[in-house]
Amino acid sequence: AQSVTQLGSHVSVSEGALVLLRCNYSSSVPPYLFWYVQYPNQGLQLLLKYTTGATLVKGINGFEAEFKKSETSFHLTKPSAHMSDAAEYFCAVRDSGGYQKVTFGTGTKLQVIP
Amino acid sequence: EPEVTQTPSHQVTQMGQEVILRCVPISNHLYFYWYRQILGQKVEFLVSFYNNEISEKSEIFDDQFSVERPDGSNFTLKIRSTKLEDSAMYFCASSEGTAADTQYFGPGTRLTVL
Numbered sequence: 001a002q003s004v005t006q007l008g009s010h011v012s013v014s015e016g017a018l019v020l021l022r023c024n025y026s027s028s029v030p031p032y033l034f035w036y037v038q039y040p041n042q043g044l045q046l047l048l049k050y051t052t053g054a055t056l057v058k059g060i061n062g063f064e065a066e067f068k069k070s071e072t073s074f075h076l077t078k079p080s081a082h083m084s085d086a087a088e089y090f091c092a093v094r095d096s097g098g099y100q101k102v103t104f105g106t107g108t109k110l111q112v113i114p
Numbered sequence: 115e116p117e118v119t120q121t122p123s124h125q126v127t128q129m130g131q132e133v134i135l136r137c138v139p140i141s142n143h144l145y146f147y148w149y150r151q152i153l154g155q156k157v158e159f160l161v162s163f164y165n166n167e168i169s170e171k172s173e174i175f176d177d178q179f180s181v182e183r184p185d186g187s188n189f190t191l192k193i194r195s196t197k198l199e200d201s202a203m204y205f206c207a208s209s210e211g212t213a214a215d216t217q218y219f220g221p222g223t224r225l226t227v228l
Contacts, residue, residue: 034216043118043205043221044157090157100145100162100170100209102217107156 002027002093004105012111019063019078021108023091026072033074034092034102035065044090050074051096061085086112116140118220120206126226127196135191135223137206146189147207147217148181150174157205163189196227 007022025031035047048059055067061084065076074091091105119138127133139146148160161171163181180192189208193200203224207217 036219044219046216046218049216092157100147100164101159101172102147102149103159104157 002031002095002101002103004091004093004103006091006105006108008108009106010109010111012113013081014113015083016080019076019081019085019110021076021089021091021110023065023074023076023105024072025074025091025093027093027095030096032094032096033065033067034094035059035063035074035076036090036092036104038088038090038107040087047076047089081110081112083112083114086110118206118208118218120204120220120223122223123221124224124226126228129198129227130195133193133196133225135193135204135206135225137189137191137220138187139189139206139208140218141187142210143208143218144211145169145209145215145217146181146183147209148191149205149207149219150202151205151222152199152202160191193225196225198227201225201227 003026005024033050036044037047038044047063048057050057050067058064063078088107088109090107092102094102121136146163149157151157159172161175162169178194182190203222205222206220209215209217
């Protein structure tokens with residue numbers, strides 16, 4: 001069974017500071033990993049995903065994440081936070097074994113302080 | 115850019131009533147999904163649908179739920195007899211095909227059961 005743990009339900013950073021949102025996963029087969037963002041009263045938008053190949057994945061809005069198999073982690077980073085980054089971020093995992101189900105973490109709300 | 119659309123955006127119903135939530139997936143996609151997000155909780159998988167049949171479902175998706183693709187464009191979720199605990203945001207998603215493919219989410223339908 002696959003699962004996702006996101007450390008910190010709320011994270012606050014100053015505008016211009018580094019953003020680091022943590023995600024650890026468990027999966028019985030090589031995983032596909034995703035980060036989605038949800039702005040208030042909106043749906044889920046894909047930020048980036050890892051399937052195979054390069055372990056450092058770049059996404060939209062300057063975000064990137066690194067797949068570390070040895071640590072079973074897929075942390076999301078952005079060098080410099082912008083006010084528009086304030087949203088809820090969900091890490092998600094999907095087994096590569098053909099199953100369609102995506103399992104989401106509990107989410108991290110990012111607050112950006114001016 | 116193609117997107118998943120959902121109607122209505124908000125549905126209010128009385129306990130015990132039937133509701134149908136509608137989705138129009140991206141036109142060339144082959145897999146369709148429903149997820150739900152109870153307020154303040156994580157996004158949970160309900161069901162996936164491919165080739166006019168359910169390919170995977172969660173334990174949440176009991177006999178009260180059904181899905182259908184009544185024509186070439188719509189994908190519906192029916193809840194036969196709603197309960198208070200069915201109140202949630204329901205997201206439809208679609209993907210092209212393989213497990214590595216991104217699931218694109220619609221904006222959601224907020225269901226309120228009174």
